[in-house]
Amino acid sequence: PLALLKDPTLLKTDGLINGEWVQGASRFDVLDPATGLKLADVANLGPADAERAIAAANAAWAGWKNKTAKERSIILRKWYDLLMANQDDLGRLMTAEQGKPLPEAKGEVAYGASFVEWFAEEAKRVNGETLPQFDNNRRLMVLKQPIGVCAAITPWNFPLAMITRKVAPALAAGCPVVIKPAELTPLTALAAAELAIRAGIPAGVLNILTADDQNSIAVGKVLCASDVVRHISFTGSTEVGRILMAQSAPTVKKMSLELGGNAPFIVFDDADIDSAVEGAFASKYRNAGQTCVCSNRLYVQEGVYEQFVEKFAAKVKTAKVGNGFEDGVNQGPLIEEAALQKVERHVADAQAKGGRVLVGGKRLDGQFFEPTVVADATADMLCAREETFGPFAPVFKFKTEQEAIDAANNTEFGLASYFYSRDIGRITRVSEALEYGMVGVNVGILATEHVPFGGVKQSGLGREGSHYGMDDYVEIKYVCIGDV
Ligand code: ADP
Numbered sequence: 001p002l003a004l005l006k007d008p009t010l011l012k013t014d015g016l017i018n019g020e021w022v023q024g025a026s027r028f029d030v031l032d033p034a035t036g037l038k039l040a041d042v043a044n045l046g047p048a049d050a051e052r053a054i055a056a057a058n059a060a061w062a063g064w065k066n067k068t069a070k071e072r073s074i075i076l077r078k079w080y081d082l083l084m085a086n087q088d089d090l091g092r093l094m095t096a097e098q099g100k101p102l103p104e105a106k107g108e109v110a111y112g113a114s115f116v117e118w119f120a121e122e123a124k125r126v127n128g129e130t131l132p133q134f135d136n137n138r139r140l141m142v143l144k145q146p147i148g149v150c151a152a153i154t155p156w157n158f159p160l161a162m163i164t165r166k167v168a169p170a171l172a173a174g175c176p177v178v179i180k181p182a183e184l185t186p187l188t189a190l191a192a193a194e195l196a197i198r199a200g201i202p203a204g205v206l207n208i209l210t211a212d213d214q215n216s217i218a219v220g221k222v223l224c225a226s227d228v229v230r231h232i233s234f235t236g237s238t239e240v241g242r243i244l245m246a247q248s249a250p251t252v253k254k255m256s257l258e259l260g261g262n263a264p265f266i267v268f269d270d271a272d273i274d275s276a277v278e279g280a281f282a283s284k285y286r287n288a289g290q291t292c293v294c295s296n297r298l299y300v301q302e303g304v305y306e307q308f309v310e311k312f313a314a315k316v317k318t319a320k321v322g323n324g325f326e327d328g329v330n331q332g333p334l335i336e337e338a339a340l341q342k343v344e345r346h347v348a349d350a351q352a353k354g355g356r357v358l359v360g361g362k363r364l365d366g367q368f369f370e371p372t373v374v375a376d377a378t379a380d381m382l383c384a385r386e387e388t389f390g391p392f393a394p395v396f397k398f399k400t401e402q403e404a405i406d407a408a409n410n411t412e413f414g415l416a417s418y419f420y421s422r423d424i425g426r427i428t429r430v431s432e433a434l435e436y437g438m439v440g441v442n443v444g445i446l447a448t449e450h451v452p453f454g455g456v457k458q459s460g461l462g463r464e465g466s467h468y469g470m471d472d473y474v475e476i477k478y479v480c481i482g483d484v
Helices: 047-065 069-085 087-098 102-125 161-173 186-199 213-225 238-251 273-289 302-317 337-352 401-409 424-433 467-473
Strands: 015-017 020-022 026-031 038-044 129-131 139-146 149-153 177-180 206-208 229-235 254-258 263-267 295-301 356-359 372-377 392-398 416-420 438-441 474-481
Touching (some): 015 047, 069 087, 069 102, 069 186, 102 161, 149 161, 161 177, 161 186, 161 229, 229 238, 263 401, 273 392, 302 372, 424 438, 467 474
Parallel strands (some): 263 416, 295 392, 372 392, 416 438
Antiparallel strands (some): 015 020, 129 139, 139 474, 356 372
16 A cells, blocks of 8 residues: 555654664564555664663754744644645555544544644744732743653554644644654654654654564653653553553653543433434544544433434444445454454453344454444443443443433543533533533534643543643743842
């Protein structure tokens, strides 16, 4: 699939340290999850490379923070333009290494680029404050300054957007970055870095440490232990988030964490059922169910349960599974064998505990899994507690509003939640009662660049995107001037 790139020079396979592409002492393979075929071998960088990248970023910091906000803004805007000008190639790289259907991949390129555009604009609005003096001989100011060298550790499910959502605000604020992209999807990250260089981001300001799974752990330790790295932003599993937090405790690092979810999707009796079916389908099956905001548990009120389940199953039956490069495919492969096994385990457990399989239920040849719907789900099933991260929708039945709220909140996670209702009182009550960082009412998709994305409870810390997304990359300094 990569032979068809319009600009073959976007296929980069080396890491990037201090503006130079580095081959690394060894290499690791990147595979196409749709075919199992090797796409490329990529530099496998380790702890010593991580130390060099941190030092390069630190050396580049002064030059970058001393540019005016407008100068940084212009460079970021140029990066945005280049990402969009190369949308087709970036989409192609992404589908090849990640598997999502090509239109969805191009959609992610636009979404990922939109964070660069947004923070190019926000760069000019990192405003400080003056406060009223408590003594007329003094003046009080609040400065916002770039926090320093930032590290970003990112997952494979959004190979571009999870990088730009962290890196764009860091760069806009005046911070250099060291990025450790997911080992399964480094090619999109490296192409984006090549475009960053073309946009004029100076050497050392943006570094990329590609690494296999073992070296990722070793590089993570170096990033956490470093005194020079002032901030770590991570998107991925709650389990790895906890490890990074523990490793960062000795250096008391600032952290932004976007971790796992267990999104409830609630359909009340008064909902528009057709709209709820569309919303549930979009929320559950995009990216083959591999997003942290995908609905994990569908709760439907008893009065509309059978009607919803029937319409939803009919909709899911229309989904086309296949290689993401084929026309009309809605769902590509899962990312790896372990992901398939988890979905299989959740479906088998649901069946064993009385779940009714209405659609799908089985794996297909290769790394594909049928879009699956299981009715009569119950709270003792694995899928009620764990994030499936795959194309499996368990549908639970409930009686009262309070019962739905309690079930939805009965999890250590708190990222995205969704519900459908047309009653304004209920919309208000339920929106307020859900212990989640994000609530979608009568919608199944809610992320965009200018809204705060993030979770409560064990789904993470901090917010990404929006004007709040800059907060984690600046330190607030109070300056008190006397003898005025
Ligand atoms: P996912 O569930 O999305 O596979 P992971 O949390 O396993 O998420 O991985 C997300 C990112 O974290 C990847 O870039 C991966 O290489 C990295 N990672 C995994 N384990 C560690 C670790 N112990 N230290 C640092 N990075 C890690």
